[in-house]
Amino acid sequence: MLTYILRRLLIAIPTLLVISLVIFLIVDFAPGSPASEIPLTISPEVRAKILEAMGVNQPVMVRYGLWLKQFFYVEPLIFYDYLFGTMHAEGLQRIISYQTRGPVFNLIVERIPQTMIVIGTAYLVGILIAVPIGMYSAYRQYSWFDQIGTFIAMVGYSVPTFFTGVLLIVIFAVHLQWFPSIYDTTLMVTDWASFLKQVKQMVLPVMVLGLFNAAEISRYMRASTLENLNLDYVRTARAKGLGEKTVVLKHVLRNSLIPVVTVIAIGIPTIFGGAIITEQVFKINGIGAGLINAIHANDLPMIQTLTFIFAFLIVTFNLIADILYGLLDPRIRYE
Amino acid sequence: MKLKTMLLGAAALLALAPQAYAERGADGNVNVLYWQAVSGMNPYLSSGTKDVEAASLVLEPLAGFDEKGDVFARLAAEIPTVENGGVAADFTSITWKLKPDLKWSDGSPVTSADVKFSHDYCTAPEGGCAQGGRFEGIASVETPDAATIIVKFKAAKPNPYQAFVGSTSPIIQKAQFEKCLGAAASTCNDQNTKPIGTGPFMVADFKVNDVVSLAANPNYRDPAKPAFATMTLKGGGDAAAAARAVMETGEVDYAWNTQINPDLQTQMKAGGKGVFVNAFGTLVERIEMNMTDPSSALPEGERSTVKHPHPILSDIKVRTALSMAIDRNLLVAVGYGEAARPTCNLVPAPAIYASDNTGCIAQNIDGAKALLAEAGWKDSDGDSILDKDGKKLSLLYQSSVNPVRQDFQALVKGWWNSIGVEVELKAIDASVFFGGDAGSPDTFQKFYADVEMYANNFDGTDPEPYLAGYLCNKIPSPANQWQGENVNRFCDPAYDAMVAELGKTQDPAKRGEISKKLNDMLTKDSMVIVPLADRGRLSAHSNTLAGVILNVWDSELWNAADWSRVK
Numbered sequence: 001m002l003t004y005i006l007r008r009l010l011i012a013i014p015t016l017l018v019i020s021l022v023i024f025l026i027v028d029f030a031p032g033s034p035a036s037e038i039p040l041t042i043s044p045e046v047r048a049k050i051l052e053a054m055g056v057n058q059p060v061m062v063r064y065g066l067w068l069k070q071f072f073y074v075e076p077l078i079f080y081d082y083l084f085g086t087m088h089a090e091g092l093q094r095i096i097s098y099q100t101r102g103p104v105f106n107l108i109v110e111r112i113p114q115t116m117i118v119i120g121t122a123y124l125v126g127i128l129i130a131v132p133i134g135m136y137s138a139y140r141q142y143s144w145f146d147q148i149g150t151f152i153a154m155v156g157y158s159v160p161t162f163f164t165g166v167l168l169i170v171i172f173a174v175h176l177q178w179f180p181s182i183y184d185t186t187l188m189v190t191d192w193a194s195f196l197k198q199v200k201q202m203v204l205p206v207m208v209l210g211l212f213n214a215a216e217i218s219r220y221m222r223a224s225t226l227e228n229l230n231l232d233y234v235r236t237a238r239a240k241g242l243g244e245k246t247v248v249l250k251h252v253l254r255n256s257l258i259p260v261v262t263v264i265a266i267g268i269p270t271i272f273g274g275a276i277i278t279e280q281v282f283k284i285n286g287i288g289a290g291l292i293n294a295i296h297a298n299d300l301p302m303i304q305t306l307t308f309i310f311a312f313l314i315v316t317f318n319l320i321a322d323i324l325y326g327l328l329d330p331r332i333r334y335e
Numbered sequence: 336m337k338l339k340t341m342l343l344g345a346a347a348l349l350a351l352a353p354q355a356y357a358e359r360g361a362d363g364n365v366n367v368l369y370w371q372a373v374s375g376m377n378p379y380l381s382s383g384t385k386d387v388e389a390a391s392l393v394l395e396p397l398a399g400f401d402e403k404g405d406v407f408a409r410l411a412a413e414i415p416t417v418e419n420g421g422v423a424a425d426f427t428s429i430t431w432k433l434k435p436d437l438k439w440s441d442g443s444p445v446t447s448a449d450v451k452f453s454h455d456y457c458t459a460p461e462g463g464c465a466q467g468g469r470f471e472g473i474a475s476v477e478t479p480d481a482a483t484i485i486v487k488f489k490a491a492k493p494n495p496y497q498a499f500v501g502s503t504s505p506i507i508q509k510a511q512f513e514k515c516l517g518a519a520a521s522t523c524n525d526q527n528t529k530p531i532g533t534g535p536f537m538v539a540d541f542k543v544n545d546v547v548s549l550a551a552n553p554n555y556r557d558p559a560k561p562a563f564a565t566m567t568l569k570g571g572g573d574a575a576a577a578a579r580a581v582m583e584t585g586e587v588d589y590a591w592n593t594q595i596n597p598d599l600q601t602q603m604k605a606g607g608k609g610v611f612v613n614a615f616g617t618l619v620e621r622i623e624m625n626m627t628d629p630s631s632a633l634p635e636g637e638r639s640t641v642k643h644p645h646p647i648l649s650d651i652k653v654r655t656a657l658s659m660a661i662d663r664n665l666l667v668a669v670g671y672g673e674a675a676r677p678t679c680n681l682v683p684a685p686a687i688y689a690s691d692n693t694g695c696i697a698q699n700i701d702g703a704k705a706l707l708a709e710a711g712w713k714d715s716d717g718d719s720i721l722d723k724d725g726k727k728l729s730l731l732y733q734s735s736v737n738p739v740r741q742d743f744q745a746l747v748k749g750w751w752n753s754i755g756v757e758v759e760l761k762a763i764d765a766s767v768f769f770g771g772d773a774g775s776p777d778t779f780q781k782f783y784a785d786v787e788m789y790a791n792n793f794d795g796t797d798p799e800p801y802l803a804g805y806l807c808n809k810i811p812s813p814a815n816q817w818q819g820e821n822v823n824r825f826c827d828p829a830y831d832a833m834v835a836e837l838g839k840t841q842d843p844a845k846r847g848e849i850s851k852k853l854n855d856m857l858t859k860d861s862m863v864i865v866p867l868a869d870r871g872r873l874s875a876h877s878n879t880l881a882g883v884i885l886n887v888w889d890s891e892l893w894n895a896a897d898w899s900r901v902k
Contacts, residue, residue, distance in 0.1 A: 031777070033770030038382050038465070040769070041794040044818040046467040047771065050382070053463020053518070094522070100374040100543050101381060102524040107543050182586070186546055186567065283571045285545035293372070293544055298766055 115286035126213025134221025156215030165281035265321035269313035360564030362900035372570020382465035391890035393532035394505035400888035447478035452509035459517040502890035535896035562899035597672030615871040616887030618792040652710035654862035662698035674873035721755035729757035733784040
């Protein structure tokens with residue numbers, strides 16, 4: 001197991017390097033320039049100086065090299081300094097956004113909490129809804145419950161969030177006026193009243209994303225449960241005279257969860273990635289909204305850094321999912 | 336009855352207004368929405384309008400422009416002029432005096448050293464200062480005492496109100512920015528997002544591309560202002576959502592640049608919670624004619640260069656006919672409603688510089704047809720497209736992706752088709768079109784098309800640098816990586832000579848006269864630039880917000896200190 005993990009970690013390094021290079025080249029070769037954000041009233045000479053200060057005109061490989069150094073050396077050093085109060089990174093150039101002319105990681109640190117709270121809650125809600133629904137749908141296959149569950153899952157999975165989001169805003173924010181349509185990012189949770197406010201403003205985005213997540217996971221749960229229900233050990237358990245409750249909730253649930261847990265683990269990076277559309281619709285200042293802003297402004301350092309972080313998380317959680325699978329199912333052995 | 340109520344309301348408003356700002360911070364919080372979110376509070380680093388305007392709440396220049404475009408004193412005790420001896424008679428220096436007892440929001444005194452430092456900060460090499468243009472032609476900035484600043488110019492400067500005037504060249508605090516000179520500028524994140532200023536507000540919290548929370552500056556020079564204790568400057572969404580938030584839901588007190596189509600404007604007004612305000616500056620939507628041949632048959636490096644004159648558009652009769660065929664009134668009604676008006680001028684304002692040229696406004700399809708016939712274009716093969724010497728009158732018309740621009744393109748295409756001109760339309764993503772990338776064929780400077788449409792304006796109230804953009808030596812070409820303002824490749828020695836004369840002229844009336852002539856040379860005399868619409872600023876404010884005066888010559892938030900709540 002240990003050698004397997006080590007081997008996987010070693011393979012991950014070149015994988016990530018290749019990913020980072022590919023992302024960099026794609027973003028760089030895409031048409032558009034950060035200069036389009038500079039007003040036309042600014043003369044070409046001044047414009048050229050601004051671009052030079054950004055480092056836009058350097059050859060692509062020089063910029064890539066610089067980014068590698070900044071991402072893998074300077075930024076971790078800054079974090080180390082922050083943790084231990086040291087000053088090792090003093091004077092080193094950090095990854096600077098073209099758009100804000102400030103460090104990219106400041107923006108990320110500022111936005112991670114909103115994304116984690118909203119999207120994380122939505123993911124959790126999605127799982128909590130999906131697991132029981134998926135199980136019951138499988139246990140009562142082709143019943144009314146199963147049919148309705150399948151229908152809702154289909155709708156949830158196939159209707160885009162920019163539609164459900166706006167629909168929910170029209171119903172609950174405009175007509176019923178139960179919840180706000182704009183997420184207040186300055187709200188501090190200090191007491192009951194502000195906590196309730198926070199819950200209120202989270203309801204709509206969480207519903208939108210929760211429905212989407214639940215739809216996906218419940219299908220996996222249903223399929224996995226169905227597979228298990230027909231296996232010999234279930235018949236044996238019933239033959240032993242165990243109650244239906246014990247059979248389903250103890251034996252079947254545990255075994256059916258194995259593949260679902262890995263699906264859930266693989267989906268975790270999307271929490272950090274944010275939900276670009278949902279964040280835009282509800283004006284949540286999360287990572288997803290930050291990414292789309294950066295794309296609009298051709299802010300290469302920001303796009304590059306964010307997408308690479310996503311790539312890193314995806315590789316990591318894939319590894320975690322594989323390891324979890326081995327731990328949960330003793331039949332799986334990695335040699 | 337309705338009129339009477341309105342009048343009564345207005346009277347009540349007037350009566351209440353003086354009481355409303357009797358005390359600093361008495362009116363609580365004001366919500367402002369900039370649908371383009373603010374990404375920095377240092378105008379020397381971020382040139383975007385949203386950033387400059389947000390920063391203008393905190394950072395102030397020595398003098399600003401009022402809603403009429405006149406210079407008025409902010410940090411300066413008075414405006415230096417030749418009459419009061421502040422400006423040297425030969426226009427080679429200007430002497431500013433600070434107001435007495437000025438304080439930064441942290442309580443420390445504002446001195447001439449801060450002013451000099453602001454100049455040094457923006458002119459430091461490798462700093463990439465976005466407002467470098469404001470400090471051009473300065474030989475030195477001297478500070479004989481703590482309240483006096485003498486700016487010496489390299490040559491006579493007829494318009495000395497550039498450096499330290501207007502929201503694009505504010506005074507920053509030396510003590511705060513001392514370590515941020517040159518290449519270090521972008522490492523100073525705290526300074527760039529929370530600058531210490533002299534303005535009515537100061538930054539309490541800054542969330543990049545999201546929200547700026549501001550609080551009243553306790554050391555603001557007028558003890559009774561601002562009336563609001565706090566301001567929340569939220570970003571995000573789009574122009575329609577911003578207008579809705581003021582006009583229909585009333586969640587927001589002031590929304591910036593609510594540029595929406597006329598139908599939507601009418602619909603929103605019915606909401607009754609706010610009003611639209613508009614004002615006209617110098618932003619002109621125009622069609623630019625390419626005087627050189629953009630044909631793809633030419634070798635790369637020679638396309639759209641002065642080596643090959645345009646085979647069709649070099650003839651002024653064709654250019655004039657194209658302009659005559661356009662119905663500018665209809666364009667404005669479809670695209671902008673109240674937010675624009677038809678114009679024939681490149682410089683539509685200030686009044687002293689604006690030519691009385693209105694000849695293009697009435698559409699004249701028959702006249703256009705006659706002019707083309709006169710130029711020798713006729714439909715010899717009956718396909719309703721004119722031709723001459725076997726060449727069809729066919730044009731490629733490009734613009735950036737933008738719903739209004741595509742509407743304009745479609746309408747203009749219709750009119751041009753009706754006079755026998757074949758038109759191919761092209762819309763290019765704004766980030767490419769305005770990106771200035773020398774490697775891309777689709778930038779507006781490279782102009783690989785026959786005509787193109789976009790909008791441009793000039794900073795401040797003096798059109799000289801703007802008009803100087805059309806000199807022969809400002810033509811974009813491969814030799815200068817396609818940089819340069821003269822995208823038409825217009826070149827007229829008489830024009831160049833007149834611009835040089837403008838640079839030497841100091842008398843305002845005379846300057847106005849020359850500017851008008853230059854404007855006419857580019858527009859009605861040559862039809863190289865075909866102005867369509869003078870686009871104003873359209874913003875919205877709530878009925879409960881008093882004191883808003885829309886200003887297109889400076890930051891829109893220029894008088895936020897005078898804003899108050901209608902009680």
